[in-house]
Amino acid sequence: MVQLRKMALSIAMIVFLVIQKPVAGFFNERTHIVLWTSLPGISVPYRIWSSIQRFSVNDNVVFVFPQGLHTAAEVTKEGYDNCNLTEIISIEAASPATFNLESVGTHYYICTVAGHCRMGQKVAITVPDTAPKQLATPAPVSSSGKDMSDDAVTTHIVGDEFGWSPSSGGASDYKAWASNRIFLVGDVLVFKFVNKLQDVALVPKSAYENCDTKKSAIAVYKTSPATVILNSAGYHYFTTTNPLMCDFGQQLVVNVRGR
Incomplete structure (x- = not known):
């Protein structure tokens, strides 16, 4: 196999x-x-x-x-x-x-x-339809429970124009994308992908490293654009539930700082 x-x-x-x-x-x-x-x-x-x-x-x-x-x-x-x-x-x-x-x-x-x-x-x-419906983004909440809607919150479009897909450059492409940004608690990640062909999985570090995502996923987002609020400081690991696409480099890790 x-x-x-x-x-x-x-x-x-x-x-x-x-x-x-x-x-x-x-x-x-x-x-x-x-x-x-x-x-x-x-x-x-x-x-x-x-x-x-x-x-x-x-x-x-x-x-x-x-x-x-x-x-x-x-x-x-x-x-x-x-x-x-x-x-x-x-x-x-x-x-x-x-x-x-x-x-x-x-x-x-x-x-x-x-x-x-x-x-x-x-x-x-x-x-796809060129005018997809936009998902409403709820007010972010910090790990302490503080409503951060009045603070400066940044929305990050993952992969920019390329979006969320397996890349010919592998995981290094998303590593380069993340290295140029500062992520703070309360910021928002938006994953844009093709519905029914792609998804986003928030996973533990071990699942990220081994592409063992189907059983270990903390959360799975199946509808694009998928909005993820970074509610806590530390490293957050994202990939897909498709192990082949994970192997191909569809992986992202972001280091979130506290405010």
Whole structure:
């Protein structure tokens, strides 16, 4: 089981290193590149890739693959779930194959070559509503019980524009983000992520270090944007309940100072 997890992680690393490199003169920030292949276990890195992208209406998704070896087809959810080739909406056989994300919602893509979809060559892409509802932030309370709503409270957007996702730079990216900030009791962390694909887990140090989060989580936040009030001084450890994404570097530790 451990060996399979390591193999999936290795495949994910290879795919990320390739698909995150820009192709000069052709792609731009509104284009998402997919290295389209049928390696065993590839469904895991495709799920991770999709979860860390920030899709918007009218973005383009470009599937790059060797000519004649694959196809890229948009299908219904039933076609995606069951690799049903009768559920094709549109199909491209030439690479690079470009699909425009014309609407909010989840778009499903598979390879129609025999056996490739069932091997994992498929990806679901969710385009979120561009105007999500904002969660009300309750007045922070210090560890002593003092209402701190009148004090200067800072709201920190975790990861800034990148948000809360596994990063190609690993946990060092979030370490660098946290190192440039001062966290005080009563401050607020806001985690922005893709609902149903990501979550936030407040965990003990041991769970943070070992990515053993499902059983050890102190609190889990499943709806984005997730608001966490830093109610006490000391180190606070955050990761995700998905151990693979934790291994990939979706981890954050903040040192909170008293006021």
